[in-house]
Amino acid sequence: MTGIRWFVCLILLALSHSAYTVSPEINIQQRQFEFERENWNKVRLPKGLASVPRKSHDLRHSGYSGVSMYAQNMLLNYTGGIEFDIASLSALLEPTQAGRPVELNDIRTFSIDIVSGNLTLPEKTLEFLFNRHVLNYKERSLRNVSIQTDADGIYIDAEVRLNKPFPRQWLRAQMAGHVSLDQQQRISIDIKQMKMLNMPLGKPMQMLDLSLDRFVTLDRPGVKLKGRQIKIDLGVLPPPRLNGRLSRAVSTANGINIQFSSPQGIIFDTPPISSNSYMWLQSGDLRLSNMIILNGHLQALNVNPHERLKFHLYSAIDQIAGGHVRINAASDVIAYLPSVIP
Amino acid sequence: MLGVLTALSGCLRSSGDQDDYQVLPSLYELQQKKIERIQALNKSSNRHVNGEYVIPKRVHTSPTQSGYGETLLFSRNASVRIVGDIGFHVNHLVGRLTSDKSDQPLVLDNPQSFSIDVLQGDITLSPKAVEAILNEHIFNFLTSTLKQLRVSIEGDLLVMNGFVKRKGAWIPFTLKGSFSIKNGRFLVLHAKEVLMDGDSATKLLRVAKIELDELLTIKAPGAELKGSSIWLDTRKLLPPPQINFLVNQVAVTPAGVNLKLKTLRKAAYPNLMVQRDSYIVIRSGDMRIMRLLTLNSEFNIVPRQADERLDFSFYDYRKQISQGSLKLLKNGGAVAFVQNYKYLEK
Numbered sequence: 001m002t003g004i005r006w007f008v009c010l011i012l013l014a015l016s017h018s019a020y021t022v023s024p025e026i027n028i029q030q031r032q033f034e035f036e037r038e039n040w041n042k043v044r045l046p047k048g049l050a051s052v053p054r055k056s057h058d059l060r061h062s063g064y065s066g067v068s069m070y071a072q073n074m075l076l077n078y079t080g081g082i083e084f085d086i087a088s089l090s091a092l093l094e095p096t097q098a099g100r101p102v103e104l105n106d107i108r109t110f111s112i113d114i115v116s117g118n119l120t121l122p123e124k125t126l127e128f129l130f131n132r133h134v135l136n137y138k139e140r141s142l143r144n145v146s147i148q149t150d151a152d153g154i155y156i157d158a159e160v161r162l163n164k165p166f167p168r169q170w171l172r173a174q175m176a177g178h179v180s181l182d183q184q185q186r187i188s189i190d191i192k193q194m195k196m197l198n199m200p201l202g203k204p205m206q207m208l209d210l211s212l213d214r215f216v217t218l219d220r221p222g223v224k225l226k227g228r229q230i231k232i233d234l235g236v237l238p239p240p241r242l243n244g245r246l247s248r249a250v251s252t253a254n255g256i257n258i259q260f261s262s263p264q265g266i267i268f269d270t271p272p273i274s275s276n277s278y279m280w281l282q283s284g285d286l287r288l289s290n291m292i293i294l295n296g297h298l299q300a301l302n303v304n305p306h307e308r309l310k311f312h313l314y315s316a317i318d319q320i321a322g323g324h325v326r327i328n329a330a331s332d333v334i335a336y337l338p339s340v341i342p
Numbered sequence: 343m344l345g346v347l348t349a350l351s352g353c354l355r356s357s358g359d360q361d362d363y364q365v366l367p368s369l370y371e372l373q374q375k376k377i378e379r380i381q382a383l384n385k386s387s388n389r390h391v392n393g394e395y396v397i398p399k400r401v402h403t404s405p406t407q408s409g410y411g412e413t414l415l416f417s418r419n420a421s422v423r424i425v426g427d428i429g430f431h432v433n434h435l436v437g438r439l440t441s442d443k444s445d446q447p448l449v450l451d452n453p454q455s456f457s458i459d460v461l462q463g464d465i466t467l468s469p470k471a472v473e474a475i476l477n478e479h480i481f482n483f484l485t486s487t488l489k490q491l492r493v494s495i496e497g498d499l500l501v502m503n504g505f506v507k508r509k510g511a512w513i514p515f516t517l518k519g520s521f522s523i524k525n526g527r528f529l530v531l532h533a534k535e536v537l538m539d540g541d542s543a544t545k546l547l548r549v550a551k552i553e554l555d556e557l558l559t560i561k562a563p564g565a566e567l568k569g570s571s572i573w574l575d576t577r578k579l580l581p582p583p584q585i586n587f588l589v590n591q592v593a594v595t596p597a598g599v600n601l602k603l604k605t606l607r608k609a610a611y612p613n614l615m616v617q618r619d620s621y622i623v624i625r626s627g628d629m630r631i632m633r634l635l636t637l638n639s640e641f642n643i644v645p646r647q648a649d650e651r652l653d654f655s656f657y658d659y660r661k662q663i664s665q666g667s668l669k670l671l672k673n674g675g676a677v678a679f680v681q682n683y684k685y686l687e688k
Contacts, residue, residue, distance in 0.1 A: 290674030
């Protein structure tokens with residue numbers, strides 16, 4: 001060894017003799033912390049979402065805009081009567097303002113961009129959507145809508161108020177139609193049969209080439225009666241805004257099934273807890289009340305492992321407060337949620 | 343066709359209604375009310391107000407920054423370990439936590455990145471804790487002249503047994519002493535009785551007017567033998583986080599060395615979010631706890647075992663949290679039910 005190296009070694013030895021030795025437990029903890037800190041900033045995007053740009057990251061930001069989400073075999077409840085039965089769903093929750101976390105407290109502040117998915121709008125959801133949301137205005141032409149579906153079609157029972165010059169009286173009507181996807185990727189309900197006061201009107205209307213929209217008006221955000229077709233797009237839903245490219249819409253015994261697809265496949269990591277019903281937020285920053293979960297890795301499960309997860313989007317804070325949270329050694333956050341909000 | 347419909351409507355003319363429909367609040371408006379309720383809950387928590395101690399809000403706030411730059415720690419009836427057995431029992435304590443980077447949140451995961459200024463408190467260092475402090479921290483270096491120290495209490499005296507190095511040889515010794523305070527910062531252990539290799543040397547030293555430092559060299563970061571007293575610097579007693587306090591009174595009790603700390607600022611203890619009498623509360627300011635960032639924090643730390651005293655370790659808190667559970671509350675606060683240190687799966 002050269003003379004300078006010996007000199008340096010002697011200096012270091014002298015210093016080590018005069019300074020206390022750091023406890024091995026502290027050394028271990030510091031090494032674990034450094035490893036964990038690298039973990040905090042790791043790239044966590046699911047494969048296939050690599051195009052999402054990453055800004056600079058620090059102790060308050062992961063640098064990712066949006067939260068990547070995968071949902072499996074769960075119920076997503078907006079508010080009371082609007083509930084989606086999700087078989088599978090891959091989506092990006094995007095804040096409406098860049099640089100902000102996705103704030104679950106405030107459904108105005110983000111949109112849900114669905115990449116792929118298979119979900120069903122149950123009959124009760126369709127009824128609630130129409131009665132409580134779409135038709136919640138003074139000049140409505142439909143009310144007290146009830147809906148049934150099966151593999152052959154959709155059956156709508158409602159009270160209808162005809163346009164002028166007819167008197168504005170409510171008449172009981174039954175409609176039967178076929179559900180499909182139109183060329184603009186909208187859900188299309190093609191009314192094949194119509195009865196009013198038990199008198200079939202479909203054939204006379206067809207023979208006379210009279211369209212239903214001449215007698216009844218339905219033109220609301222996300223829902224439009226055009227000819228004898230009711231066109232429904234994702235804008236029918238209350239916030240958060242749902243975006244996505246519909247690839248299929250059919251009626252089933254459980255409601256209207258809609259599917260989304262994308263040319264790019266998205267592959268999410270396996271979440272920490274094995275379950276067949278869960279929601280997994282893999283990357284991005286999510287704010288719940290006063291707490292931000294940075295860079296994802298949040299899994300939500302039903303507190304009862306034998307039940308499907310039911311997530312109340314409009315009451316997320318209340319629901320989370322009714323459950324409990326665990327953080328495992330890898331810093332994954334696991335939220336156990338009750339189905340019913342206490 | 344038109345006739346049919348007219349006839350139909352005519353039939354119902356007498357039974358139909360004009361539908362005075364009252365438009366309901368939109369679903370979005372209902373959710374807005376929930377947001378406002380949550381925001382009001384949050385605001386009413388007033389975490390920045392702690393009796394006389396009101397934390398000012400900085401101008402800059404954002405969705406990831408609360409604007410409150412100070413964080414307070416409150417504790418009662420808890421064991422606080424820095425690491426291992428190095429720590430103290432808290433009778434009551436209020437401290438201000440300060441990050442080494444002023445505009446960044448406090449990082450609880452890294453005890454070396456923040457300091458604690460004690461504002462008021464009453465703590466006790468048990469004999470086991472004093473032993474650990476001396477053996478594992480202060481005298482834990484290659485050329486230390488003290489080793490294998492054991493600490494116990496005899497009446498109002500601290501008893502230190504161990505080995506001291508003199509002229510290249512390790513000699514068993516016993517020192518019994520009482521404490522005084524110097525400048526609020528130094529704990530001075532005055533030797534009342536000294537035994538070397540089992541034999542009392544007290545009388546000889548007194549008669550010959552020999553001070554201990556004429557015979558022995560005891561010098562370490564945080565400890566120095568001056569005359570016949572060992573001076574302990576409270577600023578260097580413990581490994582990080584740096585804990586700064588001034589001592590008003592010191593007494594040796596059956597439980598250990600009790601320190602009554604100087605009150606630098608008064609702050610009112612907050613109400614807990616759970617019913618417990620042993621706890622740590624970290625309040626106000628922004629803080630990183632693993633991958634969570636709490637804004638204008640309200641973080642209660644209590645033991646999972648409801649009937650036990652909290653036994654918290656700064657360097658093991660991640661394990662304590664991951665072997666316990668958390669409750670996130672509607673008002674934005676959180677309660678960590680941690681696994682007590684002694685039960686940790688290592």
